[in-house]
Amino acid sequence: MAKSKKKKLEKKITKAKVKPLKREVARLREALDLAGTAAPASRGPALSPLAPANGFPALPVIAGVEFAAAEAGVRYKGRLDVMLARLAPGSAVAGVFTRSATRSAPVLDCEAKIGATAGPRQGAAILVNSGNSNAFTGAKGVEAVQAICAGVARAAGVPEARVFTSSTGVIGEPLPHDRITAVLDDLAARLSPEGMPQAARAIMTTDTFPKGATATVEIDGHEVRIAGIAKGSGMIAPDMATMLVYIFTDARIAQAPLQRMLGRLTDETFNCITVDGDTSTSDTLLLAATGKSRAPEITDLRSAPARAFQDALKRVMMDLAHQVVRDGEGATKFVEIAVTGAASAADARKIAMAIANSPLVKTAIAGEDPNWGRIVMAVGKSGAKADRDGLSIRFGDILVAEKGWVAESYAEEAGAAYMRRDELVIGVDLGLGTGAATVWTCDLTHRYIDINADYRS
Amino acid sequence: MAKSKKKKLEKKITKAKVKPLKREVARLREALDLAGTAAPASRGPALSPLAPANGFPALPVIAGVEFAAAEAGVRYKGRLDVMLARLAPGSAVAGVFTRSATRSAPVLDCEAKIGATAGPRQGAAILVNSGNSNAFTGAKGVEAVQAICAGVARAAGVPEARVFTSSTGVIGEPLPHDRITAVLDDLAARLSPEGMPQAARAIMTTDTFPKGATATVEIDGHEVRIAGIAKGSGMIAPDMATMLVYIFTDARIAQAPLQRMLGRLTDETFNCITVDGDTSTSDTLLLAATGKSRAPEITDLRSAPARAFQDALKRVMMDLAHQVVRDGEGATKFVEIAVTGAASAADARKIAMAIANSPLVKTAIAGEDPNWGRIVMAVGKSGAKADRDGLSIRFGDILVAEKGWVAESYAEEAGAAYMRRDELVIGVDLGLGTGAATVWTCDLTHRYIDINADYRS
Secondary structure, eight states, X not given: OOHXXXXXXXXXXXXXXXHHHHHHHHHHHHHHXXXXXXXXXXXXXXXXXXXXXXXXXXOOOOTTEEEEEEOOOSSSSSSOXXXXXXXXXXXXXXXXXXXXXXXXXXXXXXXXXXXXTSSOOOOEEEEEEEEEOOOSOHHHHHHHHHHHHHHHHHHHTOOGGGEEEEEEEESSSOOOHHHHHTTHHHHHXXXXXXXXXXXXXXXXXXXXXXXXXXXXXXXXXXXXEEEEEEEOOXXXXXXXXXXXXXXXXXXXXXXXXXXXXXXXXXXXXXXXXXXXXXXXXXXXXXXXXXXXXXXXXXXOTTSHHHHHHHHHHHHHHHHHHHXXXXXXXXXXXXXXXXXXXXXXXXXXXXHHHHHHHOHHHHXXXXXXXXXXXXXXXXXXXXXSOOOGXXXXXXXXXXXXXETTEEOTTOOHHHXXXXXXXXXXXXXXXXXXXXXXXXXXXXOOOHHHHHHHHSSOO | OOHHHHHHHHHXXXXXXXXXXXXXXXXXHHHHHHTTOOOOOSSTTOOOTTSOTTOSOOOOOOTTEEEEEEOOOSSSSSSOOEEEEEEOTTOEEEEEEOXXXXXXXXXXXXXXXXXXXXXXXXXXXXXXXXXEOOOSOHHHHHHXXXXXXXXXXHHHTOOGGGEEEEEEEESSSOOOHHHHHTTHHHHHHTOBTTOHHHHHHHTOSSOSSOEEEEEEEEETTEEEEEEEEEEOOSSOOSSOOSOEEEEEEOOOBOHHHHHHHHHHHHHHTGGGBOSSSOOOSOOEEEEEEOOOSSSOOBOOTTSHHHHHHHHHHHHHHHHHHHHHHHTSTTOOOEEEEEEEEESSHHHHHHHHHHXXXXXXXHHHHHTTOOOHHHHHHHHHHTOSOOOGGGOEXXXXXXXXXXXXXXXXXXXXXXXXXXXXXXXXXXXXXXXXSSEEEEEEEEOOOHHHHHHHSSSOO
């Protein structure tokens, strides 16, 4: 190649790409100087500022479940990316999945198996990999699931029909399933009741912290334990999201009531969060009950023990759901949207989601701007019944707007001070009826764009 | 220079120089986020890179319409922020408006008047201000509209029932209408048939360029002229958007057929664009026909002259709609989403809008990442009927995916090269039926967040 041509090309690229970036770096450094903040030394996937203050919780051992995690190198190097959980014979497994019309091969496989496992109470296994979602991978995707299921069945000693798999990561690239099957024997050999924290790490993608939650409940003098793990953290919207959640309990309960319970509680927890309104092709929530607790079996869902158990399960699910929002890509604010007084519960939900998913509301929150006008806009566009003059808006306890205008008592400084908090509650009352809904979301920041404009490179 | 060598060198330079800078920018932005400091605007209020190459078009005089613009200081200082258009007696005025449930006071006033103006063919006037939207301003908002309408009626010599007003800008702050009424006499004194370009400037908010379009059509040997102006550029979604559009023609046509024509063509143009999926409380599109052309009156909408006129009108509307997308807040890519083979036209539209509004698709486009997996995700979440294995995806003429997986002929480098263009066509075929829809959108960039996290301050 002629040297002059090479120089010319180099010059061209420098002018088009390098120079603007250098200018941007200079501008940003200047802004950091003005803010009195030192420029960061290295990038690193910094911890979300909304991460739980106490870190990962101490999870109890759930009798009847063992875990192991490994580095299979599916996509990431030098980090855990595969986890195996083995459930003792007698375990019931319930599941809910993404409603996407382009569900991934592992999701379709799980759905088919969950429906068919109401009867047998044999052992079971869950295998999850991160880095590649095995979604939109055609016939090869199905083959990959089959190969993994066969391998897990053999290594873990459970029937193939009781092996559930999930994959999370890039869509549309073939899953190198041989890298996973290559570590199955090792995983099976290292299964341990204490392995849940490692499992929580192995399922992470762009998550900045592993997510775990636990609760216990006493039934007839016997302790029943619940513990779960989850991963987020983009493509999060109701009807499930890029969310993988695995919850384990030693409760004794059959598959059918477990499934009913899970469906109802999912609507009240995971289906009430949104990060970006996008819905994954891979969302999976599995709930396994090993039956190893000495508490009596739960049969009637309206009984007092059943209700106590459900309350505890809901606490675990809500905790994990909130952690997913707290680790939403680029999130700096945890936001609760509480809608009341709507014409119906469905309308309340529509309005809450319209606010939670509005890019203009989310960027205003990122900018700590008490821009309640954008909330009015989102109410208006939601499609739900709304009467401008009956609407009222609150930031926490601060009444911001009512009777079709800004509240007389409202001071912009109070609103601005409130918006500087990490955790916000935006209240909207429609003044029409008794419909209510609460959803949780985060703000939309530059970091979301950094992460998602460059996820694959 | 051999193409492959050039590519290789380009890649090498990019890796060595561009990537580290990109990482640095991301790191600095993150630090700024954590420091709670807004990043400085990346490109200043620079012209959108997608602005029409030839600038603002030469608009013809439309007989029977005069314009004037002024600096009223509603919010902005030192720039045009109010425009007046006066229509000669005999003009018909049609309009379509936002469907938001929290419509602004001026929109409610226009809607009431449009319905009532089918009969009289008196003079009319349009008054628009930028900087304050007079939305969610309660009883004071209605008073402001009344004061302005009364002032315009007096200054321009038209009936108050024929004065149409629009306001665009911040929501929820009282409109200082006295600043507008103070300049009405001056506006009326300076009305001129050549004033349309100034009017296009006066209605801008975060727009980076004024928007105009024109077309002419010959009917029975006589020229009929059409010219219009518009403003964008955030809160843009179908069912209208933060869009104000004013189109003028010297055609002779009664209000009822004009209104029918406008409704149908809006569905095919302005209701097919989206920037951020948010819907404004203020959207207004007014179409005025002065009847001053010597061409015969248009009465039967199926006649050849009526069809020729509608074709020209549609060209003007589509041109303005595309300009609104080209000036979408922070836009660096103009994207056409063409969906075919859907089970129905409604399904095709659902899918096209789900893709166009997906933050993950829009950030991938901003990052020039041919991440077609996210398009699969958006198809799946749309709620429309889809069969994973019948789906095919194209970038321009490049077949990317088919039969449930990446196409055999597809090379990632070809996709990556395509994504570096300013103008993209994403084709999605569902392989199910004949439903088709095309929508236009832009990418989601840091600049969108810069603009919207700090709009009010």
